[in-house]
Amino acid sequence: MDLIKAAAGAAELLRGLSPIIVLTGAGISVESGIPPFRGPGGLWERYDPDEYGHIDSFRKDPGRSWEMLIEIIGSSLSAEPNEAHLTLSRLEKRGTIGPIITQNIDGLHQAAGARDVIELHGNARDIICTGCGGKEELRDLRSFSPRCGCGGWKRPDIVFFGEGLPEMVLTRALMNAEMAGAIIVVGTSGIVYPAAMIPEIVKRNGGKVVEINPYSTMYTGSITDVFLESPATEGLKLLEGYLPG
Ligand code: APR
Numbered sequence: 160m161d162l163i164k165a166a167a168g169a170a171e172l173l174r175g176l177s178p179i180i181v182l183t184g185a186g187i188s189v190e191s192g193i194p195p196f197r198g199p200g201g202l203w204e205r206y207d208p209d210e211y212g213h214i215d216s217f218r219k220d221p222g223r224s225w226e227m228l229i230e231i232i233g234s235s236l237s238a239e240p241n242e243a244h245l246t247l248s249r250l251e252k253r254g255t256i257g258p259i260i261t262q263n264i265d266g267l268h269q270a271a272g273a274r275d276v277i278e279l280h281g282n283a284r285d286i287i288c289t290g291c292g293g294k295e296e297l298r299d300l301r302s303f304s305p306r307c308g309c310g311g312w313k314r315p316d317i318v319f320f321g322e323g324l325p326e327m328v329l330t331r332a333l334m335n336a337e338m339a340g341a342i343i344v345v346g347t348s349g350i351v352y353p354a355a356m357i358p359e360i361v362k363r364n365g366g367k368v369v370e371i372n373p374y375s376t377m378y379t380g381s382i383t384d385v386f387l388e389s390p391a392t393e394g395l396k397l398l399e400g401y402l403p404g
Contacts, residue, residue: 162389162397169369169385170401176340176367181247182357183261183268186346186372187391191238193265197348198374202231214319221289221312225305228315232283233300235265243345243391244271246399251275255402260332262347262354264317277332279324279354281317288313329353336360341367343398346391349377358382371395 173179185195195201196208210216211227248271250256258275259268264283268276286295290311297303297315305313318324333353336342342361349355355377358368362382370376370383371394379386387394 162387162394165385165387166394166397167401169387169398170403172367172385173341173343173369173402178335178339179256179341179343180335180339180357180361181256181259181343181345182347182354183247183259183263183345184347184349184354185263186348187243187261188238188241188263188265188267189346190241190243190390190392191265191267193234193238195346195348197350202227208320212320214321217314217319221305221314225312228305229300231264232297232315235267235283236297236300238265238267240267240271241392243395244268244273246392246395247345248272250399250402253404256343258335260335260354260357262351264315277328277335279318279328279332281315281325283315283317285316286313287316324353332357333360337364339364339366341369344368344370344372344378344383345395346372347376369398371398 189195196203206227211224217224244267247259251273258277259273260277261268262280264280266282266284284297286297288307288311290307291309307313336357337360339361342358344358358378362368367384368382369385370378371387371391373390
């Protein structure tokens with residue numbers, strides 16, 4: 160379908176539905192220069208997720224996992240929010256959407272001004288020492304060492320494969336999904352659970368699903384009602400234009 164028609168159709172579908180929640184994934188930050196995990200140029204092309212991203216691997220050889228973590232955290236710290244993050248913040252301010260549930264650890268929704276952000280997979284800024292429990296907020300990698308003065312290894316406050324999501328965070332996300340009249344799903348492959356379950360819950364309860372992604376995903380042929388086949392910035396901007404002010 161033509162993108163403009165799809166955006167107009169999505170706005171029509173969303174009219175009168177409330178609340179409209181949002182689920183974002185790595186794709187929304189691609190236009191900020193942060194690589195996704197899967198697909199062309201994805202991180203998992205270069206790093207085996209089991210070897211670098213699993214908690215057991217981190218425990219066995221933290222130095223190895225930190226090779227990848229430094230890259231992920233570095234790209235997050237140096238990135239700026241793009242038009243897609245900014246559009247969502249404007250829609251939040253207008254009262255059109257909320258909350259934004261994200262799988263991203265880059266903090267770009269908050270940097271764009273969004274207030275109600277649920278970070279399902281933690282964040283790259285908060286660092287904790289696995290030895291002494293010391294905490295620090297990371298702003299710059301230049302003077303950073305993954306080893307603590309106590310001799311222990313530090314870790315970012317993110318969810319590794321093999322770890323559960325923080326219970327309160329997951330509960331909040333699931334409650335919002337249960338209550339939602341609709342969801343806008345932006346830039347996620349929909350592969351990693353339990354995050355991937357969120358649009359499925361909305362749909363199961365009779366809610367509508369609008370999806371924005373340049374490529375089709377697990378949702379596209381199944382639960383998506385309107386698909387905006389476009390990068391996040393373009394799709395969200397178009398949709399914003401059609402939504403009532
Ligand atoms: N705009 C919107 N979407 C895009 C763009 C773009 N400019 N570029 C790529 N995409 C889409 C891809 O088509 C893909 O569907 O973003 C999605 C990225 O998918 P993944 O890399 O799988 O990211 P995500 O769904 O967030 O991954 C979930 O997997 O490895 C874990 O913990 C990691 O949180 C992450 C989770």
